[in-house]
Amino acid sequence: MAHAVAAVPAPPEHELLRGAGLRVTGVRLAVLRALDGHEHSTADDVVRAVRADLGAVSVQAVYDSLHALATAGLLRRMEPAGHPARYERRVGDNHHHIVCRGCGLVADVDCAVGHSPCLTPSETHGFAVDLAEVTFWGLCPECANGP
Amino acid sequence: MAHAVAAVPAPPEHELLRGAGLRVTGVRLAVLRALDGHEHSTADDVVRAVRADLGAVSVQAVYDSLHALATAGLLRRMEPAGHPARYERRVGDNHHHIVCRGCGLVADVDCAVGHSPCLTPSETHGFAVDLAEVTFWGLCPECANGP
DNA sequence: GGCGTTCTCTGGAATGATTCCAGTATCGAA
DNA sequence: TTCGATACTGGAATCATTCCAGAGAACGCC
Missing domain, CATH: 3.30.1490.190 (Ferric-uptake regulator, C-terminal dimerisarion domain)
Structure with missing residues (x-):
């Protein structure tokens, strides 16, 4: 009976990315997870969290992901004058x-x-x-x- | 009769600076003049205007003046995300x-x-x-x- | 399941606005 | 006029972010 349910359901982040027409990659999933419960993180915060999660990841990969996700509307970027940009998942x-x-x-x-x-x-x-x-x-x- | 009025009145910018407890310097006066009629100028715009006015002036002198004037409330600094800061004289x-x-x-x-x-x-x-x-x-x- | 295209990630260097620093010049109160 | 505090010079440094070329991974199609 354990195998009655066909497949393990894809995690919600996975769905989100597909729904937005974005490829599902480890870095993007990790970026979304990093921002979960840590709203208003800086790019640097996210880099650290992603590395704690995945191991070695380049800074650009994180910036690229943040850009792609923000452009797709999955996260929001805000930039207080005189401070580095901050990202949050609360959108819409x-x-x-x-x-x-x-x-x-x-x-x-x-x-x-x-x-x-x-x-x-x-x-x-x-x-x-x-x-x-x-x-x-x-x-x-x-x-x-x-x- | 021409000399009935004691002295040539100080220019308004001069008064403004004294009133704010700031020293009156050429760079500061030139910064205020540069922003007159050119609201929302960037620091770079101001540097160019001040140099056109006074000749050689260091970038730092302009940044220092902008800071001092903004702190004194004589001008306002605004920083649109992703763009250099802009300054304006319309305050209050x-x-x-x-x-x-x-x-x-x-x-x-x-x-x-x-x-x-x-x-x-x-x-x-x-x-x-x-x-x-x-x-x-x-x-x-x-x-x-x-x- | 393999294949190729296209997008993503790596590593390193570059950018651009702004700030820091030490020394010199200037302002303005006494 | 003198003197102390403040402003300015020139040059180097910072920091977030972006650019670049090439290696790697995702996924639609056969």
């Missing part, structure tokens, strides 16, 4: 970010108002706007108290 | 930016709603928020039509 929803001026810590914020009032600029200067990005700046609890 | 008002994905062109947008509903996040995670930054992304008319 309308959420924003708080960045700490002290340590660079990033936290998610759901849109303050539910729908998107600020997401339609008053005057577009003829631009075809496709995305509104809101970043809050401040100090995290740690940096606000610390020396 | 609540305005945002549209950035072209094609050419990097930046335009000003007044807050879509007048006051600031989006500027108060729903949950701050304990952060002391002091600034909300809204960036719209899209294509400028030129890039939307061009090849």
Whole structure:
């Protein structure tokens, strides 16, 4: 009876990649896993996590994967001014970010108002706007108290 | 009667610097002038403008001035992801930016709603928020039509 | 199951904006 | 006018990211 179910189901990450028309590779799977539960990781964080997972992997392989996945909409790239880029798997929803001026810590914020009032600029200067990005700046609890 | 007014009034930039507690130097005045009518200039743009104005000036002098002026609140620094930082003299008002994905062109947008509903996040995670930054992304008319 | 095309990964070097450093020049208060 | 603090010079360094050419792996097709 153990073999009644035809095959081991492919892991969800596998499906995601196929669904997006991307080849399934070890590095890409490892990148997705690395970001699971570690939102707002830098490319460097991801490189370390992927190497802990797979062994030797080149920096470019990770950058390429991050690019491919971001372009396919499987992850989102955000770049706080003055900090390296950060990646997250939470996509498709309308959420924003708080960045700490002290340590660079990033936290998610759901849109303050539910729908998107600020997401339609008053005057577009003829631009075809496709995305509104809101970043809050401040100090995290740690940096606000610390020396 | 011509000499009734005691002295030639200091240029407004001069006053601005003194008012902010900054020393008045040629480079700083030239940086402010360079940004006049050329909002959203890059550091490189400013270096070129300052050199056209004063002659030989080091890159660091311009970066130092930009930093000092930005810290003093006399200009604002904005850094669209993937592009060099840009500087503008329009400060203190609540305005945002549209950035072209094609050419990097930046335009000003007044807050879509007048006051600031989006500027108060729903949950701050304990952060002391002091600034909300809204960036719209899209294509400028030129890039939307061009090849 | 093997084959070939096409995309991905490796390793190393390059880029570009920005910053660091030590020494010299300048600003402006006394 | 002098002096201390601050700004500027020139050159080298940093850091995230990208470019490059070639070796390797995925997967549609026979």
